[in-house]
Amino acid sequence: MKKMTKVWGVWSICAALILMLAACGSGNKETGATESPVATNATEPAASASNSSTEQVTLKFLYIWPEFEDKMNETIKNFEAANPNIKIKPEIVPWDKVIEVLQTKVASKQEPDISFGWTHWMAPFVNEVDAALPLDEYLNKDEAWKNSFVRNDLLATSIVSPEKPYVSNIPFKLSFQVVIYNKKIFEDNQLQIPQTLEQFEMIMSTLASKNIIPLAASGKDGNLDILKDSFAGMNFYRNGTATGDWLKGEESYSSPEYLAAMEFTKKWFNQGYFGKDSFAVGGDEVSNLLLSKKAAMVLGNNNQISALQPQIDDELGAFLFPAPEGMKAQAPLTADGFFVLKASKHPEESVTFLKYLTSQENQKLWAESTQSMPVLKDLKTGNETIDTLIDQVASSASDYPKQQLSYNPGELAKLLQASFAEYLLKSDADVKSTAEKMEKDHRNAINSGKQ
């Protein structure tokens, strides 16, 4: 009897294991990328919409910001009340894991209908994976929606290549580089918000002479590279040389404009304007320098202001990084946004949700309660810092050249950062040979992407 029990036990374990293995492979019989049920959805949005009014639809929604879970739940509740046939099933992931999570979901055919995505980081999802639904048709059908955004070039930031010239992402919260400053330190030192790059440099010199870190920035997290690229962009714009290769992201690092930007950043770096050992300092420590009042300004992102203000008794303010005399400030707009997955069976309903996310009502709710920077023009939040920044953004130059990257710049950005860091850290580093190395890495990355 005992023996029989053992035999049955063994068989049961084997059966369970086989079932387990089989279960791992089930539900995934399609061969994937080449099959694209979505393409049909993309071109015929109206057809799928015909079912939408009657059918109960559940949309899977992937987003970041665990800290705003309550607010997103409120948004979802309001949306569901207005659209009783649509249910939203949310899933939150940390911002730095969203790519990996989405990658796994797409690979296992468990993708959401709507996912978080950065407007300027759509190349992987459009070019390499072809997972993002083109949204132009939906935008063209609703002119009011299309024209509601703060600057007319905002939607275009998600267009990634001439081969696929469509909007793939709808912005939700603006995200751009700002200078966050301590108003009290400015007052104590009789400083005003700089209007030009020249004034900005003078302010930094004054602060440095008083042993205050003028503009804390993290070399480790790539702040200095962004700054250098901004300088280069300004130089190209001023000289009218931002054409051809540069616009395609196949820039010539050996151009005088780029070399000047590298040298200018190094000058500030050597003068200690970014703080001590900025390559040993991450984003959190940069924030701590501002909070501990060791730094008067930090190079940050507009979304940081709301997180930093409650932690310091001095009032914080923010302004756009100023341009040289005679030029409008440059606000390279990007946004935290959302896109619809091509594989979604409910593109029409998904777009309806995107419209709700960018509605006046919802944008105001988020701006008021989370200090998010709204993406709509003519929306006053009542928050002085946010409203001032929005006005600055609206009046900032939208005609600065924008690069349209047809390749995924992720790993390349790290290589370029590494070369630039070496240039900044080595006193005897030669700007031209550094630029040549960067150019070589850039060409290799583009060529390997074309293979």
Place this chain on the structure above:
Amino acid sequence: MTERKTLMSYLFLLPALLLFVAFFLYPVTTSIVRSFTDWNGFNAAFRWVGWRNYETIWSDIHFWESTGRTLKFAFITTVAQTVLGFLIAFFIYSLVSERWKKLLRVAIYTPVILPGAVVSLLWVNMLSPNFGMVNEWLHKLGLGSFARGWLGDPSTAMNMIMAVNTWKYIGLTVTFYIVAMLTIPKEVIESAKIDGAGKTRMMWNIFRPLLTGITEVNFILSLIGGLKAFDLIYMMTGGGPGDSTTVLGIMVYRRAFLSFKFGEAITMGILLFIIILVLTLISRKLMANREG
């Protein structure tokens, strides 16, 4: 009856075999196959590209630079862990007080069980140029000229990570050594003492040769750990400043999750596996020869 017994034994092996196939053989085979494809990690579809990934990696200067850094990291941490681990283990073993023995054993093993992320954050904060304890103490001790941004200077970043890696994993080496020391017959130790052997002679002439086996195990485990290093480096420096701490693990991660070139990332993984295998075989051979 014998046939039935044989059948039963195969039946008992089946669960382990299934697990082996599902969690080892299948992933390894798939990885090798996919290293010959342009798989992007997102889609099930991929194209066969032959040896192209291997050619790309082989001709990539950054891969070889990272390999050099990985080898340097692995060898230095292995030697440091093995030598220091042996010395610390001998010190703890030689202590008279049982209470101190227990306390030190627990203290030295604690970092091993701490998650890599926690250890990284701890040390990043301690080594911070603005708020860090290390620089603060250097100033207090009148050694302020040595204070620096330890992780932001290419000349010190890798050394610091190697020190932290050794600090984190040395507890494992020490534990293995202590366990092995406890198996040495008391008679041998007593005889050596009667013959007048001091602590140093005992350590060198009794403990060291009798612990060759565990030294080999420690050496190989540390070497493999060093070659696979990723979490501490990723959290502490992200591979920087410049590319001074970009080891192979970091490159594999970037190629897979930033460039979405899983085919190439797997190829790097396979090359890393071959390096580990070759080095392990060489070190085993060397140690076997010494024993011989």
